Amino acid sequence: xxxxxxxxxxxxxxxxxxxxxxxxxxxxxxxxxxxxxxxxxxxxxxxxxxxxxxxxxxxxxxxxxxxxxxxxxxxxxxxxxxxxxxxxxxxxxxxxxxxxxxxxxxxxxxxxxxxxxxxxxxxxxxxxxxxxxxxxxxxxxxxxxxxxxxxxxxxxxxxxxxxxxxxxxxxxxxxxxxxxxxxxxxxxxxxxxxxxxxxxxxxxxxxxxxxxxxxxxxxx
Numbered sequence: 001x002x003x004x005x006x007x008x009x010x011x012x013x014x015x016x017x018x019x020x021x022x023x024x025x026x027x028x029x030x031x032x033x034x035x036x037x038x039x040x041x042x043x044x045x046x047x048x049x050x051x052x053x054x055x056x057x058x059x060x061x062x063x064x065x066x067x068x069x070x071x072x073x074x075x076x077x078x079x080x081x082x083x084x085x086x087x088x089x090x091x092x093x094x095x096x097x098x099x100x101x102x103x104x105x106x107x108x109x110x111x112x113x114x115x116x117x118x119x120x121x122x123x124x125x126x127x128x129x130x131x132x133x134x135x136x137x138x139x140x141x142x143x144x145x146x147x148x149x150x151x152x153x154x155x156x157x158x159x160x161x162x163x164x165x166x167x168x169x170x171x172x173x174x175x176x177x178x179x180x181x182x183x184x185x186x187x188x189x190x191x192x193x194x195x196x197x198x199x200x201x202x203x204x205x206x207x208x209x210x211x212x213x214x215x216x217x218x219x220x
Contacts, residue, residue, distance in 0.1 A: 002219060003219065004192070005193060007194055028207070028208045030215075035067065036069060037049065037070060037080075039069070041070070042093075043143035057083055063087065066089065069115075071094050074101055088112065089113030089114065090105070090114060102114070102128065111133040112132060113132070114135055115136035116135065117141070117142060118140070118150050122156060126167075130167055130169045133170075134173070136176050137173065137174070137176070138177055140177030142177075150177075153175065154190045157187065158190050161191035172194060175187050175192045175195055175196065181200075181214065184217055184218050185218060185220060195218065197211075
């Protein structure tokens with residue numbers, strides 16, 4: 001039976017009740033905290049920065065999965081380690097020297113992730129897949145929560161899984177955007193290991209139950 005990792009996206013939490021929502025994740029069956037850092041340059045939105053992340057990590061009792069949607073992420077690698085990130089994901093599209101960036105993340109003792117925008121081809125990771133701990137496939141256009149899921153994602157997961165297997169890599173696959181109970185099973189069947197869920201969890205009447213249901217649904 002597969003233990004799919006469920007990572008609620010804090011971007012969809014109620015910022016006026018952030019500690020309450022963090023405690024909800026702590027006490028739920030969720031596995032990770034997924035935290036999006038946006039700079040308004042790489043994506044057309046600004047999320048929270050270092051002080052809020054620091055406040056979150058102070059209370060969070062689970063893996064901190066930080067997704068950088070920023071230009072020039074190299075400047076902040078050590079900062080995010082110091083703030084408590086366990087996994088640091090950078091965008092392929094934002095890194096001129098991706099291999100060097102991955103080495104720098106690992107040198108700080110974090111797992112290294114690479115995110116791909118919907119239009120970015122899996123083949124571009126061929127030469128570095130063995131250096132990547134996790135690939136985050138964007139199943140919506142990055143920048144805003146609550147968007148519709150992009151159906152091409154299933155084929156992309158299968159292609160990425162084939163690349164990982166061919167190269168004998170231990171890379172895991174994360175899906176970010178538009179994840180609900182309607183597509184979770186198909187995503188896992190295609191090869192996904194981690195599901196990021198934002199609005200689906202935090203806009204639910206009972207977020208804790210919604211997480212439990214996703215966990216149960218994807219144990220296939």
